[in-house]
Amino acid sequence: MTQATAIEAGAAPSGRAMTARRGVALAMLFLVGTINFVDRQLLSVLVEPIRADMRFSDTQFGLLTGLAFALFYAAMGVPVAMIADRWNRVKLIGIACIVWSGFTAACGLVSNFWQLALMRFGVGAGEAGGTAPSLSVIADLYPPDRRPLAIGLFTLNGPFGVFVGAAFGAWAAAHIGWRHAFLVIGIVGIVVAPLLIWLVREPARGAMDTGRPADEALPFGQSLAMFVRRRSLRMVMIGSGLAAFVSYGMLNWIPAFLMRTQGMPLDAMATWFAPAAGITFGIGILGGGWLVSRAAKRSPRAYGTIPALATAILIPTFAAALLAGSWQVSLALMLAPMAACTAYVAPALALVQNLTPPRSRATAAAVLMLMFNIVGLGLGPLFIGMVSDALKPVHGDDSLRWALMAILPFALAAGLAQYAMTRHLEKDFAE
Structure with missing residues (x-):
């Protein structure tokens, strides 16, 4: 262990102190991650009021919720993760939260499509400093066999953020307007970020692993080479990218489908869809992590x-x-x-954390999230929007139904890639 690592570790906590430290850290990372997802979901829920105000097409909305956000998220993800593998991760997450929250608030001040797209670029760039460093922190707080469940608990911020974003967005559209909704959520993030830095200590890297050197971070090329060398990491990239294409497409377009095609009232969106989405997405993420934590004790094929x-x-x-x-x-x-569309998230993230060295975990997570965000978030919503616009002259408002149906072949491909990965897991874990 180097002097820097020893200083970073400090006196190792034990017993109740370690349990409390883990609990506080996980709760605060969950809260910041929830704000992250509320910022994303808010635009999807407010699509109809914003479209009425600014006259967007479905393709333009697909760009705003998908590619405009994902390109900057992905472009910043790896550089920020490399900083996280070399610097204080907790401070980095707090600074990133302030950045993306500021741009979220600015979304309420725009007057046209391009201004809103520019603000979403800023939100995406800021949110790149959230998830990957948080996963690295969690991996240094929990031992390998408990990471799928711990990461499952952390990634519940996604469904909880969907619930809060859907409920708050629907309420805000009816009572304070979509512009004030963005301002309120942005201010909340700016307030919470300093609390994270104050309450959470940076954990020692590799403290929960045995036989893992934590002295220095790998160069990006070597981190990327791990995904080339290990077949299970290659397959989790492919399977997760396709699964994200489906899940982000569903997440971004189901509210519009229910309101536009099925005639769901806006107040019913808050009353029925918000809790349904929050609970089911949560069941999928936590259930996937919990099932893998149990089943992987018998075989890593899980x-x-x-x-x-x-x-x-x-x-x-x-x-x-x-x-x-x-x-x-x-x-x-x-x-x-x-529920089913999010079951891949915790197992995929935990697999990458368990198969990579401690000082490369944020970068490795960012590499995986390139697939999540470029293929999934970037192209999934955009694909559905483009198909919907292409079918609209023939099918009218029903075009969104068939556009969503068009993602099912991608779901089949994702399932095949996930199953194909099982052939390589035992060998890669043994190594």
């Missing part, structure tokens, strides 16, 4: 088989939900695929 099984459930149930005749039936049938 990192692939459980996400593949969830994808097999998603395909027929989502098709049935899209073909339903009313928003009530559609939402009821949507519960199973909304």
